[in-house]
Amino acid sequence: MPYVEASVRSRQFVAAAREVMLRDGVAATTLRAVAAEAGVPLGTLQYVFSSKEALLRAVIEDVVEEISTVLTGTVELDRGLAHAIRQGLTSFWSELVADHVKLQLMQGELLHYALRKPGQESMASWQYRRYVTVLTDWCREAAVNAGETCALSYDRLARVMLAGVDGLIVQYVCDPDEERARADLDTVIAMLIASAEIRPA
Known part of the structure; x- marks a missing residue:
């Protein structure tokens, strides 16, 4: 997987999180669902957002x-x-x-x-x-x-x-x-x- 700066990753993950929240609601949103939406392993998301x-x-x-x-x-x-x-x-x-x-x-x-x-x-x-x-x-x-x-x-x-x-x-x-x-x-x-x-x- 090519290296992507943390600031760029952060924007990608926020956009993915918004999509999941709009679709499923905030309470149902999980880091795993956001990682799947962003197309990255869960660990990659947790490196930028630990919670x-x-x-x-x-x-x-x-x-x-x-x-x-x-x-x-x-x-x-x-x-x-x-x-x-x-x-x-x-x-x-x-x-x-x-x-x-x-x-x-x-x-x-x-x-x-x-x-x-x-x-x-x-x-x-x-x-x-x-x-x-x-x-x-x-x-x-x-x-x-x-x-x-x-x-x-x-x-x-x-x-x-x-x-x-x-x-x-x-x-x-x-x-x-x-x-x-x-x-x-x-x-x-x-x-x-x-x-x-x-x-x-």
């Missing part, structure tokens, strides 16, 4: 990076915080929620797996801290670039944003009505912008 929990953390980080890429790659961050919130959440919904119910189920399962697995509770809080950090930095950058201030702290705005979108995602997963979800998302966006009380610095 299922280590692999799950890498998957969470991969999902966080995907969210960050959507928010930063599809939004003009020099047109103000209100524009960023409106455009960013709309793009996020289009690219990572609509027609991606299994991806959203996987993220929820990652959270519940950690909360129910003795000794892994910290992974759940770490998962949400990563989401909040990405949103906090993104909101701050949009406001600063446009010379604006916000009535809420950026981390509070991020937490409320996450709570609102999470709630819509749960409803969408249970009852995927796209028209209703888009209208509800517009309402959440309006509420966030109103609460932020954005003003010129």
